[in-house]
Amino acid sequence: MSAIAPRSLVVVSAGLSQPSTTRLLADRLSVAVDQHLRDAGIEPHLEVIELRDHAPDLTNHLLTGFPSPRLKAAIDAVIAADGLIAVTPIFSASYSGLFKLFFDLVERDGLAGKPVLIAATGGTVRHSLALEHALRPLFAYLNAAVVATGVYAATEDWGSGGAADGSLVQRIDRAARELSASMAARESFAPTDPFADPVPFDQLFRPS
């Protein structure tokens, strides 16, 4: 089993309060994905990015055009990840501004083909379709491979137990299984480095 290449799993959490329900959901998802990968004989490398820690740097990047070293490390981790769990609170019928700001600053092709699990938290279940009408189109635009199950957790879900059909615990497990299967099915990912391997001039242009 040790012959299978390890996979990097990055979690982006846009929760604001501490402790945050969004982070709580993110942690449950990452533990579940971690377990499914291990069951498949794959060693996961987990990294959690709390967007709150990068809030001023995200604004600065937007204004100056370049990331701080710390933010750059976070963005590079997302681009290099074999799988991504993206979790946001739902504000005003969509992802939070902080969440969108981060993904606005990941370069256009940075998520192409990447297995992504989308998840969100909110006060009531009435906002659950924001996953489908806001997050899924965003990641579809970025050409990410979003798994079929998105996980929405309303406040009431945290007191509903795990036995019932379609409970939060079961939804987490289903989504985690889909993400880990998607990660396992894909070769371990190494982003191309345009500086290490530049496209030669004559492939970019043939003088007449």
Add this chain to the structure above:
Amino acid sequence: MQFGVFSIGDVTTDPTTGRAPSEAERIQAMVTIALKAEEVGLDVFATGEHHNPPFVPSSPTTMLGFIAARTERLILSTATTLITTNDPVKIAEDYAMLQHLAGGRVDLMLGRGNTGPVYPWFGQDIRNGIPLAYENYALLHRLWREDVVDWEGKYRTPLTGFTSTPRPLDGVPPFVWHGSIRSPEIAEQAAYYGEGFFHNNIFWPKDHVQRMVELYRRRFDHYGHGPADQAIVGLGGQVFMRTKSQDAVREFRPYFDHAPVYGGGPSLEEYMAQTPLTVGSPQQVIDRTLTFREIVGDYQRQLFLLDHAGLPLETVLEQLDILGELIVPVLRREFAANRPANVPEAPLHPRVQAAQAARAAKTVAG
């Protein structure tokens, strides 16, 4: 090594007085800055090219021709000439003409521009930025080297039996710097032709600058133009100086806080830590600039941005005095020390080189 200044030519309100210069004042200020650059012993003045307010320099060779007539030694350059949206035939003609009028004191830096609508205003598509830079330069390169050119490309009407006039002065085309902040394709292009690569690093952290220049040097070697340390590298820089560093910070802060490019973003201190911006004493500017060599290796051209963000002309001229008197002489000495003998200077037109040699001989004789 060459030292100089480059100007974006922005008309920006001085945040401390609420006053913006008129276009007429700004254009004259750019000329005054260029003349002052020669007076204080700098080597290069470079103007930007823009086609939208609040910028004035839409016609670089007109301005540089005027400056050429009023200077003797200054090398006239651009930062940058838009290789994407200008007709390469017109660039070939305009800069060859300027070269004749300026006695060879001309080079230019090519860039793609940073204002999206300029592309459609000039009949081009911004999605073709890199292909335009490649094709237009391939044509420009030939127009300066072949007397009669037959050409067919994607982006302009074909040429059959075309001769670009005037021919470059003494048959030597102006030296070209390829400028790009973020595109490895342009570093690759500079390396392919064996020409200069300029990184306007003033808005970027040093590890990025390092990677771009390292790529250019490696590929320069790959294309057989010589070892990597003989590639021709230029860098930007951004400084504000007063005798006491606290005075520099106090005076510059309102300009930083309201500058169109970084106002409302990181603090002055954060920005100084992450980019080459240096606001402080002359010694701090010297120390910081000398570190650039550690980042990119021994290089050939250092241009400073001094006149932006609404700084008044008198202040910019004071900055030029400090640069010429206290900074550049020390940088020349320090950069020359430990510089390997095989590291070349930036190419000059033979006439300019001859004039420089004559001046040096006169200085020694006198």
